[in-house]
Amino acid sequence: MRSRWIQGGRRCLFGSAVLACAIALGSCGGSSDSSGGAPVIQVTERDFRIDVSPAHVAAGDVTLQVRNAGPDRHELLVIPYAGGRLPLSPDGLTLDETLFKNSEPGSLEPAQPGSTRRLSVRLAPGHYLLFCNMEGHFMAGMSAQLVVGP
Ligand SMILES: [Cu+2]
Numbered sequence: 001m002r003s004r005w006i007q008g009g010r011r012c013l014f015g016s017a018v019l020a021c022a023i024a025l026g027s028c029g030g031s032s033d034s035s036g037g038a039p040v041i042q043v044t045e046r047d048f049r050i051d052v053s054p055a056h057v058a059a060g061d062v063t064l065q066v067r068n069a070g071p072d073r074h075e076l077l078v079i080p081y082a083g084g085r086l087p088l089s090p091d092g093l094t095l096d097e098t099l100f101k102n103s104e105p106g107s108l109e110p111a112q113p114g115s116t117r118r119l120s121v122r123l124a125p126g127h128y129l130l131f132c133n134m135e136g137h138f139m140a141g142m143s144a145q146l147v148v149g150p
Helices: 002-011 017-025
Strands: 040-046 051-052 056-058 058-070 074-080 106-111 116-123 128-133 141-150
Touching: 040 074, 040 106, 051 056, 051 128, 051 141, 074 116, 106 116
Parallel strands: 040 058, 056 141
Antiparallel strands: 040 051, 058 116, 074 106, 074 128, 128 141
């Protein structure tokens, strides 16, 4: 399932395939944001996981459409991620946000279950981590990777 979405996202990057792809897959990441033409990535948060579709996108302006499927409140942070373990705060329940405060392309404050919000970010090529940093949520599994190509 996951590889099918990744393939679909890749096909959407090329010219005339965009329309066919959008029709075939509906919520394909190649579909354009009506306001600015940036590709839209569907991000679904729930207790306790995050799904990102597609998980690959071209560098540049990207719109994250973030749905909180609940049942808890969730926030979203986007940070560059080179892999490996991320440092915890002294409380032991969250990641230490002071370490990536200046490199964070974007974030959303906690939102109610059932809500859908949009976050516009400009992403350089690389790997990114999307996660919720409310107490215990990252450790419980609320993170997902997004790969941004050149
Ligand atoms: Cu959360």
